[in-house]
Amino acid sequence: MLRYIAWRILVMVPTLVLISMLVFAIIELPPGDYFESYIQELRVLGEQADLQEIIELKARYGFDDPLPLRYFNWVTGMLHGDFGYSFDYRMPVSDVVGDRLFLTILVSVLTIAFTWIVAFPIGLYSATHQYSWGDYGLTFLGLIGIAIPQFMIAIIMMYFGNIWFGISIGHLMDLEYLGQPMSWDKAVSIAEHIWIPVIIIGTGGTAAMIRRLRANLLDELRKQYVTTARAKGLSPAKVVVKYPLRMALNFFIADIGSLLPAIISGAEITAIVLSLETTGPMLIRALQAQDMYLAGSFLMFLAFLTVVGVLISDIALALLDPRIRLDGTRRG
Template sequence: MARYILNRILLMIPTLIFISFVVFVIIQLPPGDYLESYISELQSHGESIDMAEIERLRAQYGLDQPFLLQYVTWASGMLVGDFGYSFEYGLPVTDVVGDRLFLTVIISIFTIIFTWMIAFPIGMYTATHQYSWGDYGLTLLGFLGLATPNFLLALVMLYFANVTFGTSIGGLMDAEYINQPWSWGKVVSVLEHLWIPVVVIGTSGTAAMIRRLRANLLDELDKPYVTTGRAKGVPPFKLLVKYPLRVSLNFFVADIGSMLPSIISGAEIVAVVLSLPTTGPILIAALQSQDMYLAGSFLMFLALLTVIGVLISDLALALLDPRIRLQGEGAR
């Protein structure tokens, strides 16, 4: 096990180096750079342009250097925690991300908990009560959750929250706490607003997870080892949890590789509709404005979380399912 983990970690190094190069190529593909986009924006508004200042900024941030030198400067800076400078915000990337990354992580964690708390009991019920009225009713709700666009549900929830509970529309906290240091009042305000994006973002994921868990459980419940367990008098709930449910959790664990990147990217469209101060809208804006270092840093965060998530899911699957082994034993 230790040797396997060490080999995987060592393999992550060239993988991330290759991904960083690909990311840098992608963010450099559009013609021009942020300063050229900035010049075009000023010209469209009829404002004067100080070309000497533009050239000074280009030299200051290395935009006049060759492509490979720019890449090496950016990649080597990330190794010491310097992710570059955001031209759009006029701040280092780490300062721009700041609280937004923290709030994105909070929303994502609560969304995952909400999704699992709803999906597990409903999926288990529908699988063990196949073709019952409860199965049909919950399946209908699941299809409605899959069919309803998140942005439409976000608008409905905004209206419902404002009319019923008086929660201010949009954002993740009351206006008085924006850009203020953390306090107990700010925490309470965030919790008051948090349930709206959690329900909106988690709805479609919950519906899809219910369908997958139900299908996996139905497949396992028809296998001979379950019949044998029933014949031996194992209590139904204990039999369900100890064996079929454990095997059916494989896809939950396998999803960790895609779940961790979602902590950074978030639900961008929902974040825009709800005016959430998360990382999703910043990533979209950075790509649109060619804020190369900010966009590249986000993409590298996603890549890092992806390779870490895949490693965690592989190890967890080996612990969860005895049929999975990290080292082959076929030579025996």
């Protein structure tokens, strides 16, 4: 196991290097840069840009340097904790992300908890009561949850919230607390607002997880070892929980590789619709504006979380399921 972990960590280094090259190339691929887009945007608004300031910023951050040198400076800066400067927000990237990163992690962790808490009992019930009225009803609701996009659910809830209850759904806090330091009143406001985006974002994932858990558990319940356990007189609850449910959880563990980056990126489109103060809309804005340091730092962080998540899921799968061997050998 330790050999495998050490080898995977070594493989992560060239993987992240290749990803960093790809990210840098994608960001640099569109013609021009942030400053050209900024000048054009000001001209459309009928304003004039401070060309002297732009020339100084270009010189300071090496926009006139060759691309290989710019890539090298960007990567070495990140290794030293310098994620660059966000030209769109006029401040260092680490200061821009700040509160948004905390709120994104909070929303995503609560969404994952909501998804698992709801999906586990429903999926277990559907699998053990196959073709019952409850199974049909939950399956129907699950299909609706999968079919309707999250942003559409957000729009529907915003509409009916305004028409039926006269409330405005959106943001993660009252507007008076935006940009303010954390306080007790702000924390209470976040707690009052956060459950709506958690339910909206978690709906699709919950429905999909119910379907997958039901299918995996039904597959395990049809196997010979379950029939043998029943023949030995084990209680129905013990027959289901002891082995079939444990084996059906493999896909939950395998999803860790995608869950970790999802915690940071969040549901971008839904966050835009609901005007959430998370990192998703900021990432999209950075890509649109060619704010290379902000966008590049986000994408590299997501890549890092992905490779770490895949490693964690592989190790956890080997610990959960004795049929999985990390060294490629067969048991027995």
